[in-house]
């Protein structure tokens with residue numbers, strides 16, 4: 398089969414490799430779609446020290462969906478969320494790459510996203526075929542496309558973040574950054590009954606934010622976003638701020654935008670690592686709740702598919718570019734250049 402293989406910084410090649418074989422309890426899947434994720438990009442650009450430590454060459458891609466074409470020997474492996482393991486050849490499926498053990502200290506206290514025995518059982522999606530343990534697959538409802546299902550992974554991360562960010566009916570919520578991630582945060586905040594303000598320096602992204610339900614947008618290239626949030630909230634600031642860009646200045650602004658008892662979620666990793674001078678009095682005297690969030694649990698992944706299934710979060714409008722597998726490098730460069738929104742690679746066009 399054909400597969401993309403990462404050899405080093407910006408060195409991603411499409412090559413012929415041996416067809417994968419499903420082991421016991423695994424499925425072989427013909428991959429239809431795989432989204433390019435900011436975390437794929439970090440390994441591609443060599444931006445995250447340590448991520449290059451994973452052995453090279455390797456096939457990246459974890460936001461993938463396709464059709465089951467073969468099954469390995471059956472094993473007794475009940476899925477973590479109780480879904481019956483009734484995967485059959487011909488099923489349309491989406492793969493949850495975070496294969497957690499369910500037995501370690503973190504899993505037993507419900508913090509599955511920090512499983513101490515995370516297994517790498519789901520293999521790279523920028524390829525014609527992929528392998529995944531049956532417990533990691535969810536059947537895609539008929540009217541949900543492969544492309545839409547590929548958003549389960551990033552949307553699951555967003556659902557996790559919202560469990561650490563309290564949003565009440567009528568709250569003023571600011572989303573800093575209107576990339577694909579910010580635009581999903583926007584829709585979730587709207588669904589929770591908030592008045593949503595989106596800040597970004599790119600005009601086309603702000604247009605998309607309006608289209609997806611933002612009540613107000615701030616052009617961060619023209620206005621001071623903190624002053625503008627104050628104007629839009631009668632000088633109070635926002636009840637919740639979600640920072641969906643990995644930049645020190647965005648975090649500084651996010652903290653300054655929050656009102657008394659406000660929540661500030663630092664959603665994105667910041668690369669290269671930076672130091673941020675913060676006046677602790679800002680947090681102390683305003684009783685701010687500053688949270689981090691990272692990755693997701695199996696239940697968040699299942700929930701993400703439901704939000705897509707019922708149109709609670711619309712993901713199709715976030716796709717700006719489509720590429721064949723042979724052009725995967727162009728897909729990465731497009732995302733690296735922040736052109737458009739989500740780049741989708743289609744190994745089976």
Ligand SMILES: [Zn+2]
Nearest residue numbers: 434460550551
């Ligand atoms: Zn991702």
Ligand SMILES: [Zn+2]
Nearest residue numbers: 498501504512
């Ligand atoms: Zn575990």
